[in-house]
Amino acid sequence: MLTILGRASSINVRKVLWLCDELSLPYQREDWGQGFKSTHEARFLALNPNAMIPVIKDEDFVLWESNTIIRYLANAYQGEWLYPTAPRARAQVDRWIDWQATELNTAWRYAFMALVRQSPAHQNERLLAAACKGWTYTMGILNQQLEKTGRYIAGDRFSLADIPVGLSVNRWYETPLEHANYPAVRAYYERLTGREGYVKWGRNGIP
Known part of the structure; x- marks a missing residue:
């Protein structure tokens, strides 16, 4: 039985949970992280020295880093329909998974902490305005890509990349800021439902 360690409210944990549903993969989950068991406990640090969620245990195999986890699960549990083996097709998927982790995550971090988490350390008006502008610009790149494909982030079929990207789109629309008019992103958001x-x-x- 696959075990997933991490609270379900975490966007990175939800990547893994969504993929498990797509793969019809049974699992058990343990609550770790903010509001639950501390990831700084020795038994958790023995699994992930970074004290971050999610972590998975697949029998005696332990893995951390959410995008690595979803790649592993797709490879291990017949997820070729989501994560193709052909090098060029896989590269298209990998590119957008990595883009979500680097460019898109970086773009929304300050604004999300300020507007959703209400973090006292993220209330500088100048930095917030810059973050919202940067997030909007990055979502514009996503809109351009979706205009090209017409359906999903890496092409006309749902792929592994749509899991991290789709969750980030959800975060965009659920954060109380002025949202630019990006028709392709909005259509993608509705398509994923x-x-x-x-x-x-x-x-x-x-719904």
């Missing part, structure tokens, strides 16, 4: 895993883990059950 046809997937049970996204309704459960992406839009937090909001």
Whole structure:
């Protein structure tokens, strides 16, 4: 039985949970992180010295780093339909998974902490304005890509990349800031609601 360590409210944990639903992969989950068991406990640090969630235990195999986890699970549990083996097709998927982790995550971090988490350390008006502008610009890149593909981030079929990207799109629309008019992103957001895993883990059950 696969074990997932991490609270379900974490966007990175929800990547793994959504993928498990797509793969019909059974698992058990343990609550770790903010509000639950501390990731600084010795038994957790023995699994991940970074004290970050999620961590998975697949029998005697332990793995951390969410995007690495979803790649591993797709490889290990017949997820070729999500994560193709052909080098060029896989590279297209990998590119957008990595872009989400580097460019998109970086773009939304300050604004999310300020506007959703209400973090006292993230209330500088100048930095918040710059963060919102940067996030909007990065979402514009996403809109351009979706205009090209017409459906999903890496092409006309749903892929592994749509899990981290789709969750980030959910974060964009659920954060109270002025949203630019990006028709392709909005259509993508609505398209994803046809997937049970996204309704459960992406839009937090909001139809």
